[in-house]
Amino acid sequence: MDLLNALVAFANFVFVPAVAYGAQLALGALGVTLIYGILRFSNFAHGDTMAFGAMCTILVTWGLQSWGISAGPLPTALLALPVGIAVTALFLMATDRAVYRFYRKTRAAPVILTMASLGVMFVMNGIVRFIIGVEDINFADGARFLIGAREFREATGLDEGLAIRSTQAITVVVAAVAMALLFWFLNRTRTGKSMRAFADNEDLALLSGINPGRVVMVTWLIVAALATTAGVLYGLDKSFKAFTYFQLLLPIFASAVVGGLGSPIGAVAGGFVIAFSEVGVTYAWKKVAGYVMPENLQPDGLAQLLSTDYKIAVSFAILVLVLLFRPTGLFRGKSV
Amino acid sequence: MSDPFLIGDSMTGGYGAANILNGCTIAVEKGEIAVIVGPNGAGKSTAMKAVFGMLGLRGGQIRLEGEDITTLNPQDRVAKGMAFVPQTHNIFGSMSVQENLEMGAFLRRDDFRPTIDMVYDLFPILRDKRHQPAGELSGGQRQQVAVGRALMTQPKVLMLDEPTAGVSPIVMDELFDRIIEIARTGISILMVEQNARQALMIAHKGYVLVQGTNRFTGTGAELMADPEVRRTFLGG
Numbered sequence: 306m307d308l309l310n311a312l313v314a315f316a317n318f319v320f321v322p323a324v325a326y327g328a329q330l331a332l333g334a335l336g337v338t339l340i341y342g343i344l345r346f347s348n349f350a351h352g353d354t355m356a357f358g359a360m361c362t363i364l365v366t367w368g369l370q371s372w373g374i375s376a377g378p379l380p381t382a383l384l385a386l387p388v389g390i391a392v393t394a395l396f397l398m399a400t401d402r403a404v405y406r407f408y409r410k411t412r413a414a415p416v417i418l419t420m421a422s423l424g425v426m427f428v429m430n431g432i433v434r435f436i437i438g439v440e441d442i443n444f445a446d447g448a449r450f451l452i453g454a455r456e457f458r459e460a461t462g463l464d465e466g467l468a469i470r471s472t473q474a475i476t477v478v479v480a481a482v483a484m485a486l487l488f489w490f491l492n493r494t495r496t497g498k499s500m501r502a503f504a505d506n507e508d509l510a511l512l513s514g515i516n517p518g519r520v521v522m523v524t525w526l527i528v529a530a531l532a533t534t535a536g537v538l539y540g541l542d543k544s545f546k547a548f549t550y551f552q553l554l555l556p557i558f559a560s561a562v563v564g565g566l567g568s569p570i571g572a573v574a575g576g577f578v579i580a581f582s583e584v585g586v587t588y589a590w591k592k593v594a595g596y597v598m599p600e601n602l603q604p605d606g607l608a609q610l611l612s613t614d615y616k617i618a619v620s621f622a623i624l625v626l627v628l629l630f631r632p633t634g635l636f637r638g639k640s641v
Numbered sequence: 642m643s644d645p646f647l648i649g650d651s652m653t654g655g656y657g658a659a660n661i662l663n664g665c666t667i668a669v670e671k672g673e674i675a676v677i678v679g680p681n682g683a684g685k686s687t688a689m690k691a692v693f694g695m696l697g698l699r700g701g702q703i704r705l706e707g708e709d710i711t712t713l714n715p716q717d718r719v720a721k722g723m724a725f726v727p728q729t730h731n732i733f734g735s736m737s738v739q740e741n742l743e744m745g746a747f748l749r750r751d752d753f754r755p756t757i758d759m760v761y762d763l764f765p766i767l768r769d770k771r772h773q774p775a776g777e778l779s780g781g782q783r784q785q786v787a788v789g790r791a792l793m794t795q796p797k798v799l800m801l802d803e804p805t806a807g808v809s810p811i812v813m814d815e816l817f818d819r820i821i822e823i824a825r826t827g828i829s830i831l832m833v834e835q836n837a838r839q840a841l842m843i844a845h846k847g848y849v850l851v852q853g854t855n856r857f858t859g860t861g862a863e864l865m866a867d868p869e870v871r872r873t874f875l876g877g
Contacts, residue, residue, distance in 0.1 A: 495747075498736070502744045505733040512727075513790070514719050514748035 311596035313465040317454070318592070323584040324577070325473040325542055328480035331576030332535035333553065334560035335487065335569055336528045338638070342504040342567035343524045344405070346418035351532060352554035353429035356547050357396060358533025359540045360437045362389030363444050370446070378448040379475065382537055389537065394529035400425055401525055409521075426551075433547045442545040445472055472541040483534055484573060487527065491569065496523055504567065552617065556583065559620035563627050565638025574635055579620050587613045644707045646671045646829050647723075647798050649692040653700035660699065661687045663853040667831070669798065669846065674820065674830045676861065678837035678874060679850035685833040686728065688850065689802050692831065693725045694718050705798070720748060724796035728803045728833075731787035734776025738767050741775050741786050745793030753793060760789040763819055781812035785819075792823070799823060801832035817843050838875050841865050849874060 333355060340348040348354075365385035375381050404425055408418050451474045454466025491497040496519075503510040503520045511517065536550065543549070560579045564571025589607035598604075611619065627634060645668035655661035661684045669675035677685045690696045692703055694715045703711045705721055713721070733741050742760060746753040761768035764785040770778060775786045784804055791799055804820070805813040813836065821843055824830050834840035841847045844861035849870060857870050864870050 495743075498740055498743060499747060501736060502733050502740075502747075505735045506730055509727070509731060509733065509790075510744070512715060512719065512725060513744050514716055514794075515744070 307596040310463055310465045311593045313463055313467050314593050317467045319584050319588050321469055323580045325476045327577035327580030328476050329535050329539045330556055330560045330580050331573040332480055332531050333557040334572035334576050336531040337561040338572040346415045349422045350426035350429055352550045353426050354532040355536030356433045356550035357429050358389050358393040359536030359545055360433050361392040362386055362537045366444050380445050380447045380541055386537055390530045390533045393533045394526050397525040397529050439547055445541045476538040476542055555617055556620040559624040563634055565634025565636040568636040568638040571634055571636030571638055583616045583619045586610045586619050587616045647705050649703050651701040652691050652698055654698040661853050665853055665855050667848055669829045669831045671829055672827045673845035674824050675846040676840045676844035677833045677848045683850040684853040685850055686802055689833055722797035724791035724794055725800045726787045726791045732775045732783055737772050738775050738786055739771040741790050742793050745790035756793055760792055781808045798829045803833050803835055
């Protein structure tokens with residue numbers, strides 16, 4: 306019984322939150338890794354792209370709510386998501402036209418494009434704060450729990466409860482669908498394969514008649530979809546705040562680098578590695594330990610390695626370690 | 642005199658201010674093999690790139706079937722029926738053999754499966770390895786993938802930049818055999834070769850370039866028989 310309680314406590318406080326957070330990071334890291342592989346620069350504006358997409362979706366969600374439209378038990382934001390993606394895609398393509406295209410034409414070094422993306426980041430950041438403000442915004446509606454802690458305790462008779470919030474379940478399902486679609490697109494369709502060819506060997510892709518303008522456009526389209534979805538899922542699971550999204554940039558880059566920059570499967574793996582490390586290191590294990598360890602061995606303190614305030618430090622430490630010892634990441638991406 | 646099938650006529654040009662090509666002429670007839678040989682730095686690869694439009698010319702003309710294509714970019718030349726296999730970075734290493742061939746056929750909207758079968762008949766080992774990433778194959782097999790990719794557009798002219806660079810002598814003979822086979826199907830072949838002796842043996846026409854000009858021109862057999870060519874370029 307104690308072991309079961311320990312497992313449930315672990316699932317409730319570590320596994321479920323980390324899976325949801327990992328799925329959000331994975332979606333974000335997929336966008337970063339696609340841009341790195343195909344457009345060949347590290348896009349520092351990605352966190353704020355997620356914020357922009359989430360903002361658009363929130364505005365549409367408010368519109369739908371004011372007209373009395375809802376998705377029943379699901380959050381209304383899911384209905385608004387396609388509109389958010391479309392607006393973000395247009396915004397990203399306009400940014401490409403105004404900023405990145407010039408540097409691509411002049412065949413600028415990747416670091417120049419990265420610095421340009423830093424500028425784009427500040428502009429996007431400003432736009433988002435200007436339009437929707439800097440406050441915490443909670444826009445999740447619909448059913449709150451898939452499984453509530455009390456129901457779970459009553460149903461199983463255990464001391465520990467397992468709660469799965471509906472936003473966590475939605476996050477995992479939506480992320481899984483998005484990833485499946487992306488991998489299908491990249492591996493099975495003509496356009497997807499041409500994007501991989503372009504990422505692999507740009508000159509040969511040109512010799513084969515692949516149109517670079519189209520590849521760039523489709524890439525931004527996919528990045529808009531991934532970033533907006535990631536931003537909305539994160540906002541549903543926690544809350545929307547422009548500054549938090551800016552901070553998400555670090556764990557997202559850490560995920561992409563851990564998995565191997567340029568490798569989509571690596572981005573997904575990296576997202577979960579970072580999420581489980583962050584949650585695992587900042588969780589107070591006293592409760593779980595209380596169930597599995599004999600009385601005299603139980604920890605006196607909280608058995609928490611780091612305060613949650615330092616969770617960013619975890620991704621930073623992993624990032625440094627990976628860059629030092631395995632710069633190509635888990636799945637042999639390009640080294641930075 | 643009627644024009645050859647493909648001709649780079651009195652080409653002059655280079656990358657910077659200095660010219661690498663100084664009025665050299667290179668041509669190939671339909672279904673024949675033309676080989677460019679010469680010492681290092683003679684401008685062999687540069688001449689190939691110029692014919693394919695990867696280098697701007699200051700003088701001269703490129704004509705395909707009598708049509709002036711000097712100002713076309715490489716992609717448009719692919720559409721006109723030319724195909725080019727660069728010396729290095731000539732495959733998509735992270736993609737499977739089959740996907741490499743599909744990318745070669747990117748511009749085609751018709752059913753290209755017969756062409757893939759044709760490539761697999763030409764290079765049977767590729768059929769066995771079609772789901773393997775091309776980057777994991779041996780040097781000779783990678784060259785086969787590179788040539789196969791170029792053949793997917795069903796080109797009229799196939800241009801090869803040192804196809805046997807870095808492969809073993811046995812693989813080289815095998816590749817030359819395949820190249821002869823490709824030429825027999827009516828595809829013209831223009832190639833640069835480091836292994837001058839073997840290449841001239843299969844060539845209908847040979848060009849010896851020195852400092853961007855034609856030093857000797859003749860059929861492969863003529864050049865092989867020329868005492869001066871033998872002494873200076875073929876090592877006796």
